Structure formats: C-alpha cells, structure tokens
Amino acid sequence: MKKLSYQDVNHLVIDRCKSGDHRAQYELYKLYAKAMFNVSMRITNDYTEAEDVLQEAFVSAFKNLHGYKAEASFGSWLKKIVINASINAIRKRRSELVPLDEQQMADVPDEVNEDYSEWQVDKVRRAIQKLPDGYRVVLTLYLLEGYDHSEIGEIMGITESTSKSQYSRARKKLLEIMKEAQFAN
Template identity: 50%
Template sequence: MEANTVNIHADLIVRCKDDDRSAQFEIYKLYNKAMFNTALRITGDENDAEDVLQEAFVSAFQHLSSYREDASFGAWLKRIVINKALNHVQRVKKDMMLAEDVRKETSEYEPEKTEPNYTVDQVKQAMKTLPSGFRTVLSLYLFEGYDHKEISEILGITESTSKSQYKRAKDKLKMIIKQEVNYG
C-alpha cells in the first residue's frame, strides 16, 4: 500500500508556481531557518550557509514545476539544500581529502571510556573546525538522518568509507572539545 503525501502548503505552492512573490516569501519564511541550519551543518560557515540557502531557494522556485508532490515540499527543498551545500563544499575544494591529513592525529587519539556531557555550543563550535569531509558525513548521519548506504550514494564514496569517516569525525570532535575544555 502506497502512502500518500499530504502537503500542508499546497495552496502556497500553487501560487508560487504562478510566480506569486508574496507566496514565495511565505514559503521562504516557513522554511528558511530549518534549511539554513541544514546548510550550516554541511558547510560549517554561516556566510557559506547563507549563500547555499539563497541558491537553494532560487533553484527551488525556478524548478518548482518539477516538484511532483510524492514527498513533502520540505523534504524536496531539503534535498535541494543538501545538494547545493555539497556542491558548494566541493567548489571551494573542502573535500574529504582533507580527512587524510588528520588521520594520523585521530588514529593516535584514544577515546574516553565514558561519554562526557557536552553543551550544544561546544559541539557547534567544534563542528566548525572539523575538516569538511568529517563534518559532511557527521551532519548527514546525525542531523539529517541518512544511513551510511544513503551517504555513500550521495557523496559517491563506499559505505565503509562513510562509516570510517563517521567514526573518525566523532573521535576528532571529542578531541577538539576535550582540548577546548582543558585549554579554553
């Protein structure tokens, strides 16, 4: 049995398809914060996230006719944001090759046996300093809810690479936060 997607903003979307600027602004207001956060988690930079957000909304409104309503509008838009963010990261050459430079550091790091409690601000700040490959896999897995198979397809890497990047990202994140707590 196939589940039907009910779009709670169907009337706004129809108006957007007719180039109604006020409807586009309403859609923007409804989704901009969540989509900005998605872009920020992937790019790691507020200015880059704002650029990605702008590009994503422009693209979404230009290609709204391709929205088939087989998923919620928010899910469709989030996919555009994720793709734009990943493309942005690749354009500025912050790809997963940077992770290899850090591999020796993380392999020497022995994670703690008990998980300390970190504040949200500590995690956010530490994530900004992660190499983009680590940050991208960690964001897609933890925050966007993709599994390693989906991440491997999105990024064009193997599933085992996704898993190892995720583990290394977690270890590196813990190390960064621990250093900040001890020396901050």
C-alpha cells in the same frame, strides 16, 4: 466551514508558486528559510556561504517546483536541494575527503560509550565547526540530518564504506577536539 491543515495550506502555497505567484514564493521562503539556513550552516560552516547556498537552493527549488510530486513533504524535498547545494559549495572550495579504506576503519577506537553529559551543547557545536569539511559534512548528515551511510554515499558521490570511515574518523576527531578544549579550560 472546515479549517485547513498545515499541509493543505502548504499545498495551496506551492500551487500558487507553480503558477508564478511571487508573493507565494516569498511565503514559502519565510516558512522554510531559517531551518534551511541552519542545515546549510551546519554543513558549510560559513555564514556567508550558507546565505549564498540558501538563495541558490530557493532559486533552484522555484525553477524545479514542477518536479515536486508531494511524495515527501516539501520541507524534505527542499532540504535535499539545500544539502546538495551545500556540498557543492564545499566542493568548490576544493576540499577533499580524507581517503580512507575499510581496513583503516578497524583501528578507530570505540569511544562512543563515554559519558559526555559534562559538555555543553555550545562546546559540541564549536567542536563540530572545527572539523575538516569532509568529516563535518558526513557527521552532520548522519547525526543531525538522519541520513544513513548509503544515502550519504549517494549524496556525496562516495562509497558507503567511505561514508562510514569518514563518520568514524569524524567522531574520533570530535572527541579529540572536545578533550583538548576541556583541558584548555
């Protein structure tokens, strides 16, 4: 008897979800909830809001499961829903991206090559949490979630150049926060 792969099991669970099986929905939730919560938490920077986004995203995913075509992994499809729900939650807070144009991007110093090995992961995480929403979202989508600026622009409804500017400014602000924290210790 052939052993089923993870993807085969995933597809079976998804098929059961499509037919309205609530146990299968719970199985799918258990498989993805922690990872999707972490994605939302990195974007919203608020535990309660990330929990709400997670629930909203799963409800949306289950309602729209018929639209999942398995062209990408279920996790990727769900992650897009979580990211969009997280961004919408931030928009509900009425936070706005700092308006920047391409000209302003030129005056950002390139400090990427500095050696940051002295900083611990926890310090970096805390510094990212201190970034303004717009900066944190773009930085998270670009560095942690692997989206390019064109995709970020599409997701957030901004231009690619605005995404690049936001990323550049976020990087600069992150360095400032980390340097301040270093001198505070």
